[in-house]
Amino acid sequence: MTLQLGANKTNWKTATRLVRGGLNRSNFEETSEALFLTSGFVYGSPQEAEDAFKGESDRFIYSRIANPTVSMFEDRLALLEGARFCVGTSSGMAAMFAAIVSQAKAGDRIVASRALFGSCNYILTEHLPRYGIQTVLVDGTDLDQWQQALAEPAVCVFMETPSNPTLEVIDIAAVSDLAHAAGARVIVDNVFATPLLQRPLTMGADIVIYSATKHIDGQGRTMGGAILFNDESYLSDCLDPFFRHTGPSLSPFNAWVLLKGLETMKLRVDQHCENALTVARFLSTQKSIKKVLYPGLASHPQHQLAMRQMGRGGSMVAFEMAGGQPAAFQFLETLDLIDISNNLGDTKTLTTHPTTTTQQSMSEEERLRLGITPGLVRLSVGLEDVDDITQDLQQALRRLCGNC
Numbered sequence: 088m089t090l091q092l093g094a095n096k097t098n099w100k101t102a103t104r105l106v107r108g109g110l111n112r113s114n115f116e117e118t119s120e121a122l123f124l125t126s127g128f129v130y131g132s133p134q135e136a137e138d139a140f141k142g143e144s145d146r147f148i149y150s151r152i153a154n155p156t157v158s159m160f161e162d163r164l165a166l167l168e169g170a171r172f173c174v175g176t177s178s179g180m181a182a183m184f185a186a187i188v189s190q191a192k193a194g195d196r197i198v199a200s201r202a203l204f205g206s207c208n209y210i211l212t213e214h215l216p217r218y219g220i221q222t223v224l225v226d227g228t229d230l231d232q233w234q235q236a237l238a239e240p241a242v243c244v245f246m247e248t249p250s251n252p253t254l255e256v257i258d259i260a261a262v263s264d265l266a267h268a269a270g271a272r273v274i275v276d277n278v279f280a281t282p283l284l285q286r287p288l289t290m291g292a293d294i295v296i297y298s299a300t301k302h303i304d305g306q307g308r309t310m311g312g313a314i315l316f317n318d319e320s321y322l323s324d325c326l327d328p329f330f331r332h333t334g335p336s337l338s339p340f341n342a343w344v345l346l347k348g349l350e351t352m353k354l355r356v357d358q359h360c361e362n363a364l365t366v367a368r369f370l371s372t373q374k375s376i377k378k379v380l381y382p383g384l385a386s387h388p389q390h391q392l393a394m395r396q397m398g399r400g401g402s403m404v405a406f407e408m409a410g411g412q413p414a415a416f417q418f419l420e421t422l423d424l425i426d427i428s429n430n431l432g433d434t435k436t437l438t439t440h441p442t443t444t445t446q447q448s449m450s451e452e453e454r455l456r457l458g459i460t461p462g463l464v465r466l467s468v469g470l471e472d473v474d475d476i477t478q479d480l481q482q483a484l485r486r487l488c489g490n491c
């Protein structure tokens with residue numbers, strides 16, 4: 088499941104880590120990473136099998152537990168994140184669920200920021216309470232609320248920064264200090280920032296999770312996820328036993344696709360950020376748009392913090408149409424190049440209306456509290472020529488507001 092990384096490789100620069108990290112060639116000396124599409128592995132003798140099951144030999148046993156292609160992906164991502172351990176999972180939600188459930192038990196408390204991906208919200212507020220695990224939700228940008236909620240012990244703290252879809256930015260270091268005083272492990276869902284812009288483990292977080300479906304694949308092909316951390320006891324006491332027996336494993340084929348995704352991720356994320364900033368600036372000049380939310384704009388409420396934690400604004404932009412939901416729907420319908428889709432971090436520019444899709448299951452009151460108004464539109468800025476992206480936005484906005 089995890090390998091210790093060679094010391095020489097930690098001197099590699101980011102781009103080199105992405106291309107060569109974790110490469111483990113077979114005896115055929117192939118250039119590209121081999122795809123080990125196998126569920127099992129064979130033993131030369133019953134004694135070898137017995138030793139493997141006792142954990143006395145370091146070898147592959149069964150792909151639910153570990154697989155050579157999956158291990159290459161885990162090692163490459165661990166090297167990028169600067170983490171000792173990485174566990175690949177079948178999806179981002181499998182990573183989030185395993186990271187939490189593997190360490191929580193009945194009677195435990197979790198403290199989480201309120202601005203959450205819809206399925207993370209479901210797990211914390213509807214599913215885990217069935218097992219007697221309660222979550223207290225706070226406004227992630229308000230340190231006083233974190234402090235109050237963490238005045239009592241908690242098993243873990245969960246946050247998404249920047250958050251979906253309103254791009255709130257949370258102070259990872261400050262919340263980690265409060266969480267550690269309460270005995271909690273800090274889990275950061277780092278999907279929007281990617282490991283290229285933000286490395287939560289260096290800011291005090293204990294566990295980072297990804298939906299690899301997003302920028303790591305980044306080409307709309309496959310599902311995947313990952314859990315990264317440094318604490319060996321979390322692996323041995325919590326995650327490893329949970330993972331090997333419950334099986335949220337990443338398939339070798341998907342791991343191979345994700346390995347190839349990592350090779351180009353730096354080029355893609357750099358360009359995503361550049362295009363998104365141009366698009367955010369363009370949208371800010373439009374009369375039919377009330378408000379643009381982008382961490383890379385000085386107008387963002389946590390712009391300074393975002394620049395400190397991420398350096399750049401990322402690939403996601405949200406904005407509120409002055410004409411509410413009818414304007415948002417008409418705008419989406421009028422787009423020509425940009426697709427309507429709830430995925431994100433893709434090469435293709437994608438847009439979604441959170442109120443009626445990703446955040447539909449929330450109550451209206453909760454949505455409005457988070458700033459998810461009926462006029463809010465979320466844009467995942469892709470890798471098309473940025474002039475074509477802004478032209479498409481412009482023609483749709485023009486049709487919407489006539490001559491304004």
Ligand SMILES: *Cc1c(COP(=O)(O)O)cnc(C)c1O
Nearest residue numbers: 178179180204251278298300311
């Ligand atoms: C997509 C997403 C997830 C879930 O990942 P899947 O791969 O779709 O299961 C979790 N958190 C955030 C912030 C996401 O964007």
